[in-house]
Amino acid sequence: MASDQSNDALIHSADPEHPANLICELCRKFYTLGWVTGTGGGTSIKHHDHIFIAPSGVQKELMKPTDMFVLDYNTREYLRKPQVLKPSACTPLFLAAFDRGAGCCIHTHSQWAVLITLLVERDFGSDACFEIEMIEQIKGIPKGRGKQGNLGYFDRLRIPIIENTAHEEDLTDSLAAAMEKYPDTYAVLVRRHGIYVWGDNVHKAKTQCESLDYIFQLAVEMKKLGLPWTK
Amino acid sequence: MASDQSNDALIHSADPEHPANLICELCRKFYTLGWVTGTGGGTSIKHHDHIFIAPSGVQKELMKPTDMFVLDYNTREYLRKPQVLKPSACTPLFLAAFDRGAGCCIHTHSQWAVLITLLVERDFGSDACFEIEMIEQIKGIPKGRGKQGNLGYFDRLRIPIIENTAHEEDLTDSLAAAMEKYPDTYAVLVRRHGIYVWGDNVHKAKTQCESLDYIFQLAVEMKKLGLPWTK
Amino acid sequence: MASDQSNDALIHSADPEHPANLICELCRKFYTLGWVTGTGGGTSIKHHDHIFIAPSGVQKELMKPTDMFVLDYNTREYLRKPQVLKPSACTPLFLAAFDRGAGCCIHTHSQWAVLITLLVERDFGSDACFEIEMIEQIKGIPKGRGKQGNLGYFDRLRIPIIENTAHEEDLTDSLAAAMEKYPDTYAVLVRRHGIYVWGDNVHKAKTQCESLDYIFQLAVEMKKLGLPWTK
Amino acid sequence: MASDQSNDALIHSADPEHPANLICELCRKFYTLGWVTGTGGGTSIKHHDHIFIAPSGVQKELMKPTDMFVLDYNTREYLRKPQVLKPSACTPLFLAAFDRGAGCCIHTHSQWAVLITLLVERDFGSDACFEIEMIEQIKGIPKGRGKQGNLGYFDRLRIPIIENTAHEEDLTDSLAAAMEKYPDTYAVLVRRHGIYVWGDNVHKAKTQCESLDYIFQLAVEMKKLGLPWTK
Numbered sequence: 001m002a003s004d005q006s007n008d009a010l011i012h013s014a015d016p017e018h019p020a021n022l023i024c025e026l027c028r029k030f031y032t033l034g035w036v037t038g039t040g041g042g043t044s045i046k047h048h049d050h051i052f053i054a055p056s057g058v059q060k061e062l063m064k065p066t067d068m069f070v071l072d073y074n075t076r077e078y079l080r081k082p083q084v085l086k087p088s089a090c091t092p093l094f095l096a097a098f099d100r101g102a103g104c105c106i107h108t109h110s111q112w113a114v115l116i117t118l119l120v121e122r123d124f125g126s127d128a129c130f131e132i133e134m135i136e137q138i139k140g141i142p143k144g145r146g147k148q149g150n151l152g153y154f155d156r157l158r159i160p161i162i163e164n165t166a167h168e169e170d171l172t173d174s175l176a177a178a179m180e181k182y183p184d185t186y187a188v189l190v191r192r193h194g195i196y197v198w199g200d201n202v203h204k205a206k207t208q209c210e211s212l213d214y215i216f217q218l219a220v221e222m223k224k225l226g227l228p229w230t231k
Numbered sequence: 232m233a234s235d236q237s238n239d240a241l242i243h244s245a246d247p248e249h250p251a252n253l254i255c256e257l258c259r260k261f262y263t264l265g266w267v268t269g270t271g272g273g274t275s276i277k278h279h280d281h282i283f284i285a286p287s288g289v290q291k292e293l294m295k296p297t298d299m300f301v302l303d304y305n306t307r308e309y310l311r312k313p314q315v316l317k318p319s320a321c322t323p324l325f326l327a328a329f330d331r332g333a334g335c336c337i338h339t340h341s342q343w344a345v346l347i348t349l350l351v352e353r354d355f356g357s358d359a360c361f362e363i364e365m366i367e368q369i370k371g372i373p374k375g376r377g378k379q380g381n382l383g384y385f386d387r388l389r390i391p392i393i394e395n396t397a398h399e400e401d402l403t404d405s406l407a408a409a410m411e412k413y414p415d416t417y418a419v420l421v422r423r424h425g426i427y428v429w430g431d432n433v434h435k436a437k438t439q440c441e442s443l444d445y446i447f448q449l450a451v452e453m454k455k456l457g458l459p460w461t462k
Numbered sequence: 463m464a465s466d467q468s469n470d471a472l473i474h475s476a477d478p479e480h481p482a483n484l485i486c487e488l489c490r491k492f493y494t495l496g497w498v499t500g501t502g503g504g505t506s507i508k509h510h511d512h513i514f515i516a517p518s519g520v521q522k523e524l525m526k527p528t529d530m531f532v533l534d535y536n537t538r539e540y541l542r543k544p545q546v547l548k549p550s551a552c553t554p555l556f557l558a559a560f561d562r563g564a565g566c567c568i569h570t571h572s573q574w575a576v577l578i579t580l581l582v583e584r585d586f587g588s589d590a591c592f593e594i595e596m597i598e599q600i601k602g603i604p605k606g607r608g609k610q611g612n613l614g615y616f617d618r619l620r621i622p623i624i625e626n627t628a629h630e631e632d633l634t635d636s637l638a639a640a641m642e643k644y645p646d647t648y649a650v651l652v653r654r655h656g657i658y659v660w661g662d663n664v665h666k667a668k669t670q671c672e673s674l675d676y677i678f679q680l681a682v683e684m685k686k687l688g689l690p691w692t693k
Numbered sequence: 694m695a696s697d698q699s700n701d702a703l704i705h706s707a708d709p710e711h712p713a714n715l716i717c718e719l720c721r722k723f724y725t726l727g728w729v730t731g732t733g734g735g736t737s738i739k740h741h742d743h744i745f746i747a748p749s750g751v752q753k754e755l756m757k758p759t760d761m762f763v764l765d766y767n768t769r770e771y772l773r774k775p776q777v778l779k780p781s782a783c784t785p786l787f788l789a790a791f792d793r794g795a796g797c798c799i800h801t802h803s804q805w806a807v808l809i810t811l812l813v814e815r816d817f818g819s820d821a822c823f824e825i826e827m828i829e830q831i832k833g834i835p836k837g838r839g840k841q842g843n844l845g846y847f848d849r850l851r852i853p854i855i856e857n858t859a860h861e862e863d864l865t866d867s868l869a870a871a872m873e874k875y876p877d878t879y880a881v882l883v884r885r886h887g888i889y890v891w892g893d894n895v896h897k898a899k900t901q902c903e904s905l906d907y908i909f910q911l912a913v914e915m916k917k918l919g920l921p922w923t924k
Contacts, residue, residue: 016367136345136395136421136425140270153424154397207270207290211268218345219347221346222349225346225455227353
């Protein structure tokens, strides 16, 4: 019988769509995009009642399925726990997204996200959201949980920003609070840190994360050129 | 007999130059260039009377030939329509380019293109084209339909800009109008959205799209450095 | 007997160091670096009395050995001339470098090079060279033809700039004149166009081209940040 | 018996974790990151009493295990010395890091590092360190030699800067002095040149180098946007 250290049946599959394989492929892409530099950031997938989580402190472009942690969603106990690795400090934050119905949650240290949190604080105050409108890529973001379809071109995109804490796990309460206050959001920015993005499934979380990062980069360039984010 | 859902003979080929294979290869390149982030953008090739179109909402770097829609150019009926996918909202815009003699049409959400539309509006007004001259790369753009050869170094490149609409297909009339008003253009910018570029064939559409994007990026950097686009 | 169209023995080799293979590999790299976007730029290698030249108008990342033109250095006649392709308009400029002892010549449309030519013109006048000093990467550039070793950290790097012309081949005289006036240079910038870089061999031309592009990019960023290029 | 030129047993291994293989893989990555453009920069690994060093003047993305120099740490004599290559001028600087307990040392010419040295000099004077605080990625840097764990989010990161010299090896004394003055640092910036980063092992040196480069790039962008590095 497999111990919780060597429960390899959970992570071995020839199917590229298996969560353990998908996380590795995503992490390689995210490394190239500069989102998970220096082992920063993280990714988690919920597959039925199993939560697959990339470990802490591993070079993201070198991730292997055998590096994965697997958690039982109901009991919150590890079904698989590689002995030599540390579980991700993002785990409680990923769980907050899964409790909200997400199927995948991505955490990046994108520099564009960090710059946006600094620009919003300086120009609109520390309580302000990031807000932008009339950019086609906004249509890549869903309207909100339980709502049909995506935002429109004339809709205003709002992404809440929470303050960073000394320890990643201490972000959990303010992340949950931001989720309550902005029930339609699929992402929360963390000041001077990065972003948490989630989606109904891997495809949606990944493409929403890309769309948001595109918008953040564009917004930073707009600021450099003196172009306003809203009318 | 193949139904319109499973007409796979249309998209299966070992020839890398087959349109279904070319679209997949182009989409992978465009993803790397940041042109089709988050399933944005699109690509279509006209091969004799068959129009091959990348679907909506698919991760562009993962596109497979089996994802392709195929349309009959004359009847405008689908010869192949993957059941689980949505046809591209760009379809009527691609057809407008094919009606104009194009063999390939590319739609990108390039951030440089978006920034150019914002800078032109602010600095020259909402009726203005993007205009630039005396940049060698301008020689990568043809003089115009039915004209021999490409623009020269001393020619002024003009790319019209149309306003964005809530729904992509609603751009069709203003795109067609811009094509009428600027009969020599091979591209139309869409404000706060991106660009449509077409060419006589895949090679020309792709390299013209690259040349224009190069020029847009250069022009944005020139603006940051206080360098004028024209004399 | 091979005609000048099908002289394939000249370009077929399993050796990755064969000029026809090297040019293809270099062009793929240069495409990734943004130096040869939209079929721009070019590369040529002199191997004994054979000049290998990438054709005009071909997508650089897709270049194949069979696309190569081969010229006899002494007679200036084509030993191999692919019928469906056009010889590069850079050919007389490459020959000017080979006449000067080069073994390889690279022409890029690097945006950093173009921006440098615009900044020098605005800030120092149209007769000025690009000049920079006290940047470690300067040590990647040789002291000059017939001189031993590379520039030092405290040496000033000077790259002459010539004005662009309507036709690439018309640059030949001013390129040759710049080579006369600046006998130590291994590169000439072309205003609003790009750069020609040459070296004793492929390795040197390629790494010198990289070092110069690094310096141009750094110098553009320094200008944005208000940092001077020289004391 | 193997001579010091052909001691190939030292560098031939099928294990991708063998130092000679790791250096080649790292150099390919660093080339893509723009850290070792034009043969700049270098990498060295200490494995027991053997020091593996990438040679000088080789294109970093083409590095092969057979290019490696191997030095005996105790005797400082070469165990393997490829005849056609030059040993790295960084060798005494790498040794200074190994003397301090490092297992791997990386030297890059990162443009972000160079720009930081220029901005610090202009804004804080030539004796100032680079200082930044309250950026999550700071947590990727260890507290200091012999100390447990990494810096916290509220800790201030300080990276000393030494002046460049005409010859790389002449940096050795000031590098050693900076290591003495800042005993907790794992990196020293070199004005107008780049950075030396070391770590307990390859994994740590590489990820610390990535985290620092991320912070430098972010800090340069903050400067462009008028955002301060510290409270």
